[in-house]
Amino acid sequence: MKELIEKGESCLLHTYNRFPVVFDRAEGVRLFDTEGKEYLDFFSGIAVMALGYTHPEYTKRLHEQIDKLVHISNYFYNEPAISAADYFTKASGMDRVFFTNSGAEAIEGALKMARKYSRNNYGEGRSDIIAMDHSFHGRTMGAVSVTGTPSYREPFEPLISGISYAKYNDLDSVKALVTDKTCAIILETVQGEGGIHVADTEFIKGIRELCDKKDIVLILDEVQCGMGRTGKMFAYQHYGILPDIMTSAKGLGNGVPVGAFACREKFAALVAGDHGSTYGGNPFVTAAINAVFDIFESEKILDNVNEVGTYLYERLEEITKSSDSVTDHRGMGLMQGLEFNCEVKQIIGKALEKGLVLIAAGSNTIRFMPSFIITKEDVDEMIDKLVQVI
Ligand SMILES: Cc1ncc(COP(=O)(O)O)c(C=O)c1O
Numbered sequence: 001m002k003e004l005i006e007k008g009e010s011c012l013l014h015t016y017n018r019f020p021v022v023f024d025r026a027e028g029v030r031l032f033d034t035e036g037k038e039y040l041d042f043f044s045g046i047a048v049m050a051l052g053y054t055h056p057e058y059t060k061r062l063h064e065q066i067d068k069l070v071h072i073s074n075y076f077y078n079e080p081a082i083s084a085a086d087y088f089t090k091a092s093g094m095d096r097v098f099f100t101n102s103g104a105e106a107i108e109g110a111l112k113m114a115r116k117y118s119r120n121n122y123g124e125g126r127s128d129i130i131a132m133d134h135s136f137h138g139r140t141m142g143a144v145s146v147t148g149t150p151s152y153r154e155p156f157e158p159l160i161s162g163i164s165y166a167k168y169n170d171l172d173s174v175k176a177l178v179t180d181k182t183c184a185i186i187l188e189t190v191q192g193e194g195g196i197h198v199a200d201t202e203f204i205k206g207i208r209e210l211c212d213k214k215d216i217v218l219i220l221d222e223v224q225c226g227m228g229r230t231g232k233m234f235a236y237q238h239y240g241i242l243p244d245i246m247t248s249a250k251g252l253g254n255g256v257p258v259g260a261f262a263c264r265e266k267f268a269a270l271v272a273g274d275h276g277s278t279y280g281g282n283p284f285v286t287a288a289i290n291a292v293f294d295i296f297e298s299e300k301i302l303d304n305v306n307e308v309g310t311y312l313y314e315r316l317e318e319i320t321k322s323s324d325s326v327t328d329h330r331g332m333g334l335m336q337g338l339e340f341n342c343e344v345k346q347i348i349g350k351a352l353e354k355g356l357v358l359i360a361a362g363s364n365t366i367r368f369m370p371s372f373i374i375t376k377e378d379v380d381e382m383i384d385k386l387v388q389v390i
């Protein structure tokens with residue numbers, strides 16, 4: 001591993017402080033490094049591998065699609081994309097969807113669509129967007145512009161203009177920023193990178209009412225918290241509301257790079273010439289989406305998220321109560337976080353040495369975002385290791 005790491009460090013752009021492990025293969029919820037060491041994975045490639053690694057039906061469907069047609073462009077129709085759009089709109093309650101190559105690109109599309117809707121209906125100049133403190137929406141210029149953490153934004157300024165940041169779960173702070181130039185409000189239904197913060201019901205419902213009253217476009221970012229991670233297909237379904245535009249990625253393709261932005265008919269303001277993507281929604285990635293939806297259904301994946309998610313919650317509560325260094329426990333389904341009174345980098349490093357893969361959210365929170373096929377026994381094994389490390 002040492003040699004490979006040295007080689008990687010000599011030619012990869014150093015945008016990540018990587019852990020010193022080279023992963024080689026995987027199976028279910030287990031990863032193996034190039035020296036054969038086994039790891040239990042509670043990270044799932046940043047909440048991506050919803051069905052775990054090398055799921056046989058998923059892998060078979062991808063192989064079949066590779067043999068048929070990988071790419072064709074959006075100048076033609078293809079059956080997998082139409083089927084994926086049908087699945088996605090039915091599952092999300094949206095009317096139309098555009099497939100992208102990543103979460104950040106889904107955010108770009110959502111922002112463009114909100115601005116176009118506003119311009120169509122109110123003319124130029126009503127283009128301001130309210131985002132949230134501690135939010136994360138991706139690394140492209142538009143997505144980073146609405147990302148709440150200043151250190152992600154500042155080196156790249158000037159970014160897109162007209163963005164302000166409200167406090168998450170503080171409706172008054174959102175209302176205070178609304179002006180006659182406000183076009184959209186964007187937030188994660190459950191904040192991921194910012195430390196696993198779940199939206200309060202009054203907050204989400206209050207924002208929905210505010211947007212309805214002033215015809216402001218409500219964009220919910222479900223890139224991390226969507227596709228079943230919180231126990232419902234999309235996290236906003238816990239609140240009984242619909243966004244106007246929503247975004248998805250990560251678990252949507254189970255490891256194949258694909259994202260989506262979708263909208264209700266009224267907000268479908270992008271027309272031919274307004275937006276596009278060479279790869280977006282090609283037959284290969286949309287075959288992955290179709291396989292994901294089919295397997296969710298046939299294997300009742302959401303039932304497992306709810307059952308094991310509840311168990312994970314109970315076990316993490318035990319740690320929260322018994323450990324002096326744990327200050328808070330938040331989350332829902334298989335998207336939970338433990339906040340510590342110290343930086344968690346060392347804990348994560350030590351866990352890795354013990355064969356447990358975890359991830360941080362911010363500097364002092366550990367995120368637990370395993371695959372949806374995780375079992376209660378896996379949770380017990382993870383807790384044992386974590387307790388030793390703490
Ligand atoms: C909520 C949220 N939105 C957007 C993104 C960006 O997605 P991607 O890394 O696929 O561009 C992320 C990535 O972590 C995310 O968590």
